[in-house]
Amino acid sequence: MPVPLPDLDPRVRWSISIVDASDATVLAEHEPSRVCETASIGKVFLLIEVARRLEAGELDADARIEIPDEHRVADSGLLYRMRDQRVTVDDAALLVGAVSDNLATNALLALCGLETVRAVAPALGLADTSLHDYIRNERTPDLPWTPSYGTGGELAELMRRLGAGDIVSEAVSARVLGWLSADVDTSMVADALLLDPLAHVEAEYQGMVLRHKTGSTSFARIEIGHLIGPAAAVAYAVAANWKDSDVDLRAPVLDAMHAIGESLRAHVTGRRRDGVSLA
Numbered sequence: 001m002p003v004p005l006p007d008l009d010p011r012v013r014w015s016i017s018i019v020d021a022s023d024a025t026v027l028a029e030h031e032p033s034r035v036c037e038t039a040s041i042g043k044v045f046l047l048i049e050v051a052r053r054l055e056a057g058e059l060d061a062d063a064r065i066e067i068p069d070e071h072r073v074a075d076s077g078l079l080y081r082m083r084d085q086r087v088t089v090d091d092a093a094l095l096v097g098a099v100s101d102n103l104a105t106n107a108l109l110a111l112c113g114l115e116t117v118r119a120v121a122p123a124l125g126l127a128d129t130s131l132h133d134y135i136r137n138e139r140t141p142d143l144p145w146t147p148s149y150g151t152g153g154e155l156a157e158l159m160r161r162l163g164a165g166d167i168v169s170e171a172v173s174a175r176v177l178g179w180l181s182a183d184v185d186t187s188m189v190a191d192a193l194l195l196d197p198l199a200h201v202e203a204e205y206q207g208m209v210l211r212h213k214t215g216s217t218s219f220a221r222i223e224i225g226h227l228i229g230p231a232a233a234v235a236y237a238v239a240a241n242w243k244d245s246d247v248d249l250r251a252p253v254l255d256a257m258h259a260i261g262e263s264l265r266a267h268v269t270g271r272r273r274d275g276v277s278l279a
Helices: 041-055 088-100 101-111 114-118 152-163 172-178 189-193 248-268
Strands: 013-020 025-030 035-037 150-151 209-217 220-228 232-241
Touching: 013 035, 013 150, 013 152, 013 248, 025 152, 025 209, 035 114, 035 220, 035 232, 035 248, 041 101, 041 114, 041 150, 041 152, 041 209, 088 172, 101 114, 101 152, 114 248, 150 152, 150 232, 152 172, 152 209, 152 220, 152 232, 172 209, 189 209, 189 232, 220 248
Parallel strands: none
Antiparallel strands: 013 025, 013 232, 035 150, 209 220, 220 232
Protein backbone atom coordinates (compact mmCIF):
# COMPACT_ATOMS: atom_id res chain seq x y z
CA MET A 1 0.00 0.00 0.00
CA PRO A 2 1.47 3.43 -0.95
CA VAL A 3 2.41 5.89 1.79
CA PRO A 4 0.75 9.28 1.18
CA LEU A 5 2.89 12.40 1.09
CA PRO A 6 1.55 15.79 2.21
CA ASP A 7 1.58 18.90 0.04
CA LEU A 8 5.20 20.02 -0.14
CA ASP A 9 6.19 23.69 -0.03
CA PRO A 10 7.43 24.54 -3.56
CA ARG A 11 9.97 27.01 -2.17
CA VAL A 12 11.88 24.07 -0.70
CA ARG A 13 14.29 21.73 -2.49
CA TRP A 14 12.96 18.28 -1.51
CA SER A 15 14.32 14.77 -2.05
CA ILE A 16 12.18 12.02 -0.55
CA SER A 17 12.15 8.25 -0.77
CA ILE A 18 10.18 5.70 1.26
CA VAL A 19 10.63 2.01 0.47
CA ASP A 20 9.47 -1.30 1.88
CA ALA A 21 12.33 -2.55 4.04
CA SER A 22 11.84 -6.16 2.98
CA ASP A 23 11.84 -5.90 -0.81
CA ALA A 24 12.70 -2.26 -1.68
CA THR A 25 9.28 -1.61 -3.23
CA VAL A 26 8.84 2.15 -3.57
CA LEU A 27 6.01 3.33 -1.32
CA ALA A 28 6.41 7.07 -1.94
CA GLU A 29 8.93 9.39 -3.54
CA HIS A 30 9.50 12.95 -4.63
CA GLU A 31 12.60 13.87 -6.64
CA PRO A 32 14.50 10.87 -5.17
CA SER A 33 17.55 11.54 -7.37
CA ARG A 34 17.90 15.21 -6.43
CA VAL A 35 21.14 15.99 -4.57
CA CYS A 36 20.70 17.95 -1.34
CA GLU A 37 23.07 19.21 1.31
CA THR A 38 22.58 16.75 4.15
CA ALA A 39 24.38 18.32 7.13
CA SER A 40 25.18 15.58 9.66
CA ILE A 41 23.71 12.67 7.71
CA GLY A 42 27.13 11.81 6.28
CA LYS A 43 28.27 10.86 9.77
CA VAL A 44 26.63 7.50 9.11
CA PHE A 45 29.46 6.71 6.68
CA LEU A 46 31.97 7.50 9.43
CA LEU A 47 30.12 5.11 11.75
CA ILE A 48 30.25 2.43 9.05
CA GLU A 49 34.03 2.79 8.75
CA VAL A 50 34.53 2.77 12.54
CA ALA A 51 32.32 -0.32 12.85
CA ARG A 52 34.21 -2.05 10.03
CA ARG A 53 37.54 -1.39 11.72
CA LEU A 54 36.28 -2.57 15.09
CA GLU A 55 34.95 -5.80 13.59
CA ALA A 56 38.21 -6.34 11.68
CA GLY A 57 40.31 -5.76 14.79
CA GLU A 58 41.92 -2.66 13.27
CA LEU A 59 40.62 -0.46 16.08
CA ASP A 60 40.37 -1.07 19.81
CA ALA A 61 36.92 -0.18 21.13
CA ASP A 62 38.47 0.79 24.47
CA ALA A 63 41.23 3.01 23.03
CA ARG A 64 40.96 6.68 23.95
CA ILE A 65 40.37 9.19 21.18
CA GLU A 66 42.66 12.13 20.49
CA ILE A 67 41.15 15.44 19.35
CA PRO A 68 43.39 17.46 16.99
CA ASP A 69 43.39 21.15 17.93
CA GLU A 70 42.61 22.20 14.35
CA HIS A 71 39.40 20.17 14.43
CA ARG A 72 37.97 21.35 17.73
CA VAL A 73 34.35 22.42 17.25
CA ALA A 74 31.31 23.06 19.41
CA ASP A 75 27.57 23.28 18.69
CA SER A 76 25.95 19.86 18.18
CA GLY A 77 26.77 17.30 20.83
CA LEU A 78 27.99 16.91 24.39
CA LEU A 79 31.69 16.11 24.22
CA TYR A 80 32.78 19.74 23.85
CA ARG A 81 31.11 20.42 27.23
CA MET A 82 32.53 17.41 29.05
CA ARG A 83 35.41 17.59 31.53
CA ASP A 84 37.06 14.41 30.29
CA GLN A 85 37.05 14.44 26.51
CA ARG A 86 39.29 11.41 26.01
CA VAL A 87 36.41 8.97 25.73
CA THR A 88 36.78 5.54 24.17
CA VAL A 89 36.37 4.95 20.44
CA ASP A 90 33.14 3.04 21.05
CA ASP A 91 31.72 5.77 23.28
CA ALA A 92 32.70 8.44 20.73
CA ALA A 93 30.73 6.53 18.09
CA LEU A 94 27.79 6.29 20.49
CA LEU A 95 27.92 10.07 20.99
CA VAL A 96 27.80 10.54 17.22
CA GLY A 97 24.79 8.24 16.96
CA ALA A 98 22.97 9.64 19.97
CA VAL A 99 23.54 13.41 19.74
CA SER A 100 25.32 13.83 16.38
CA ASP A 101 28.37 14.93 18.34
CA ASN A 102 30.56 17.21 16.22
CA LEU A 103 33.71 16.96 18.32
CA ALA A 104 33.52 13.16 18.51
CA THR A 105 32.90 13.12 14.74
CA ASN A 106 36.03 15.10 14.01
CA ALA A 107 38.13 12.99 16.37
CA LEU A 108 36.97 9.78 14.69
CA LEU A 109 37.44 11.32 11.24
CA ALA A 110 41.02 12.24 12.13
CA LEU A 111 41.56 8.70 13.42
CA CYS A 112 40.19 7.02 10.28
CA GLY A 113 41.28 9.61 7.73
CA LEU A 114 38.98 11.92 5.79
CA GLU A 115 39.81 10.41 2.38
CA THR A 116 39.15 6.91 3.70
CA VAL A 117 35.72 7.89 4.99
CA ARG A 118 34.95 9.79 1.79
CA ALA A 119 35.51 6.50 -0.06
CA VAL A 120 32.95 4.55 1.99
CA ALA A 121 29.85 5.66 0.07
CA PRO A 122 31.31 5.01 -3.42
CA ALA A 123 32.45 1.58 -2.25
CA LEU A 124 28.83 0.84 -1.31
CA GLY A 125 27.70 1.78 -4.83
CA LEU A 126 26.36 5.24 -3.98
CA ALA A 127 27.05 7.76 -6.73
CA ASP A 128 25.56 11.00 -5.39
CA THR A 129 25.78 10.60 -1.62
CA SER A 130 28.76 10.87 0.74
CA LEU A 131 30.44 12.45 3.72
CA HIS A 132 32.54 15.26 2.28
CA ASP A 133 34.38 17.13 5.04
CA TYR A 134 35.10 17.64 8.71
CA ILE A 135 32.60 19.59 10.78
CA ARG A 136 33.69 23.23 10.84
CA ASN A 137 32.86 26.16 13.12
CA GLU A 138 32.72 28.27 9.97
CA ARG A 139 32.50 27.12 6.35
CA THR A 140 34.49 29.66 4.31
CA PRO A 141 34.65 29.67 0.47
CA ASP A 142 38.04 27.92 0.46
CA LEU A 143 36.61 24.86 2.25
CA PRO A 144 34.53 21.97 0.79
CA TRP A 145 31.02 23.21 0.06
CA THR A 146 29.20 20.98 2.56
CA PRO A 147 29.97 18.42 5.28
CA SER A 148 27.82 15.87 3.43
CA TYR A 149 25.43 15.54 0.52
CA GLY A 150 23.04 12.94 -0.83
CA THR A 151 19.81 11.96 -2.52
CA GLY A 152 16.65 10.64 -0.95
CA GLY A 153 16.77 7.50 -3.04
CA GLU A 154 20.31 6.53 -2.13
CA LEU A 155 19.89 7.37 1.54
CA ALA A 156 16.69 5.33 1.87
CA GLU A 157 18.46 2.41 0.20
CA LEU A 158 21.38 2.83 2.62
CA MET A 159 19.02 2.49 5.57
CA ARG A 160 17.24 -0.46 3.98
CA ARG A 161 20.56 -2.24 3.52
CA LEU A 162 21.62 -1.47 7.08
CA GLY A 163 18.39 -3.01 8.33
CA ALA A 164 19.01 -6.07 6.16
CA GLY A 165 22.55 -6.49 7.52
CA ASP A 166 23.93 -5.81 4.06
CA ILE A 167 26.34 -2.94 4.76
CA VAL A 168 29.81 -4.57 4.83
CA SER A 169 28.54 -7.42 7.03
CA GLU A 170 25.75 -8.27 9.45
CA ALA A 171 28.03 -7.46 12.38
CA VAL A 172 29.04 -4.07 10.97
CA SER A 173 25.43 -3.20 10.14
CA ALA A 174 24.32 -4.21 13.64
CA ARG A 175 26.99 -2.02 15.27
CA VAL A 176 25.92 1.02 13.26
CA LEU A 177 22.23 0.43 13.99
CA GLY A 178 23.07 0.02 17.66
CA TRP A 179 24.67 3.46 17.78
CA LEU A 180 21.77 4.99 15.81
CA SER A 181 19.23 3.42 18.17
CA ALA A 182 20.26 6.01 20.76
CA ASP A 183 19.45 9.04 18.58
CA VAL A 184 17.58 11.52 20.76
CA ASP A 185 16.51 13.88 17.96
CA THR A 186 12.89 13.05 17.28
CA SER A 187 11.99 16.58 16.13
CA MET A 188 11.45 15.77 12.45
CA VAL A 189 9.79 12.73 10.84
CA ALA A 190 10.09 10.78 14.08
CA ASP A 191 8.11 13.41 16.00
CA ALA A 192 4.88 11.84 14.79
CA LEU A 193 5.87 8.37 16.00
CA LEU A 194 5.35 9.49 19.62
CA LEU A 195 8.35 7.50 20.84
CA ASP A 196 10.25 8.34 24.00
CA PRO A 197 13.12 10.46 22.61
CA LEU A 198 15.52 9.24 25.30
CA ALA A 199 14.56 5.56 25.44
CA HIS A 200 13.52 3.82 22.24
CA VAL A 201 16.22 1.20 21.81
CA GLU A 202 13.61 -1.52 22.22
CA ALA A 203 10.10 -1.64 20.73
CA GLU A 204 8.19 1.36 22.03
CA TYR A 205 4.83 3.05 21.26
CA GLN A 206 2.53 0.77 19.22
CA GLY A 207 5.36 -1.73 18.88
CA MET A 208 7.62 0.43 16.73
CA VAL A 209 11.40 0.03 16.54
CA LEU A 210 13.26 3.05 15.10
CA ARG A 211 16.86 3.48 13.97
CA HIS A 212 17.46 6.94 12.50
CA LYS A 213 19.80 9.87 11.90
CA THR A 214 19.00 13.54 11.48
CA GLY A 215 20.82 16.56 10.13
CA SER A 216 20.14 20.27 10.62
CA THR A 217 21.52 23.58 9.45
CA SER A 218 20.00 27.06 9.24
CA PHE A 219 18.65 26.09 5.79
CA ALA A 220 18.19 22.32 5.96
CA ARG A 221 16.39 19.52 7.73
CA ILE A 222 17.08 15.89 6.86
CA GLU A 223 16.10 12.57 8.41
CA ILE A 224 16.87 9.04 7.32
CA GLY A 225 15.61 5.96 9.11
CA HIS A 226 14.63 2.33 9.35
CA LEU A 227 11.26 1.78 11.04
CA ILE A 228 9.73 -1.56 11.99
CA GLY A 229 6.16 -2.02 13.21
CA PRO A 230 3.80 -4.94 13.73
CA ALA A 231 2.26 -4.44 10.26
CA ALA A 232 5.22 -3.46 8.06
CA ALA A 233 8.78 -2.13 7.95
CA VAL A 234 10.10 0.79 5.93
CA ALA A 235 13.32 2.60 5.14
CA TYR A 236 13.03 6.31 4.44
CA ALA A 237 14.88 9.51 3.66
CA VAL A 238 13.42 13.01 3.71
CA ALA A 239 15.73 15.88 2.77
CA ALA A 240 14.71 19.54 2.63
CA ASN A 241 16.92 22.50 1.67
CA TRP A 242 15.94 26.16 1.40
CA LYS A 243 19.36 27.78 1.01
CA ASP A 244 18.23 30.31 -1.61
CA SER A 245 15.10 31.40 0.24
CA ASP A 246 14.78 34.90 1.69
CA VAL A 247 12.90 33.48 4.69
CA ASP A 248 13.52 30.63 7.11
CA LEU A 249 11.22 27.81 5.99
CA ARG A 250 11.79 25.39 8.85
CA ALA A 251 8.16 25.69 10.04
CA PRO A 252 6.50 24.42 6.82
CA VAL A 253 9.30 21.89 6.37
CA LEU A 254 8.82 20.45 9.85
CA ASP A 255 5.03 20.44 9.39
CA ALA A 256 5.50 18.31 6.26
CA MET A 257 8.01 16.03 7.98
CA HIS A 258 5.62 15.47 10.86
CA ALA A 259 2.85 14.59 8.37
CA ILE A 260 5.17 12.10 6.64
CA GLY A 261 5.97 10.60 10.03
CA GLU A 262 2.26 10.14 10.76
CA SER A 263 1.83 8.35 7.42
CA LEU A 264 4.76 6.08 8.27
CA ARG A 265 3.40 5.34 11.75
CA ALA A 266 0.02 4.35 10.35
CA HIS A 267 1.65 2.22 7.65
CA VAL A 268 3.94 0.20 9.93
CA THR A 269 1.45 -0.21 12.79
CA GLY A 270 -1.82 -0.55 10.86
CA ARG A 271 -3.40 1.68 13.50
CA ARG A 272 -4.63 5.21 14.00
CA ARG A 273 -2.96 7.41 16.61
CA ASP A 274 -5.62 6.38 19.15
CA GLY A 275 -4.83 2.70 18.62
CA VAL A 276 -7.90 1.80 16.54
CA SER A 277 -7.09 -0.62 13.72
CA LEU A 278 -7.15 0.73 10.17
CA ALA A 279 -8.29 -2.64 8.82
